[in-house]
Amino acid sequence: MELKITSFNNYFEIYGTLNRKSVNLFQQEFSNIFDEIDSLTISLEGVERMDRFGVKAITELSQLALDKNKSLTIIGYGCNDLYNHFKTGDAA
Numbered sequence: 297m298e299l300k301i302t303s304f305n306n307y308f309e310i311y312g313t314l315n316r317k318s319v320n321l322f323q324q325e326f327s328n329i330f331d332e333i334d335s336l337t338i339s340l341e342g343v344e345r346m347d348r349f350g351v352k353a354i355t356e357l358s359q360l361a362l363d364k365n366k367s368l369t370i371i372g373y374g375c376n377d378l379y380n381h382f383k384t385g386d387a388a
Contacts, residue, residue, distance in 0.1 A: 297344055301325050306333050311342035314350030322353050330366045341372030 300311040314322060329336060338357075338384035343350075354370070361368035 300342075306335055307337045307339070309339045309342060313345045314343055314353065315347040316343065316349040319349045319353045322350070323356075324359055330360060330364045333366075335367040335369075336361070337369040337371065340370060340373045343372070352379075 297312035299314055299321050302309045302311070302321070305387055306323075312318070323329070328335075336355075344355075358370075359368075
């Protein structure tokens with residue numbers, strides 16, 4: 297399934313596959329998001345697959361939120377690879 301991003305205010309839902317082919321769409325959608333808002337919630341419930349490029353894109357968005365002192369909340373069961381990445385010391 298292709299990557300699809302829907303939004304309502306500061307709440308975004310991600311559907312499909314976040315991989316090397318679709319990561320550019322994800323990065324474009326969120327490239328300047330923290331210039332516009334202070335708090336962002338992303339639901340990964342609809343993510344079917346995510347490769348290392350998708351995990352890296354989410355990690356970079358998380359780091360951007362920290363750098364700009366903004367709030368990023370990631371919800372949903374989306375992908376074990378992402379969960380495991382943030383659970384390990386690599387994300388710290």
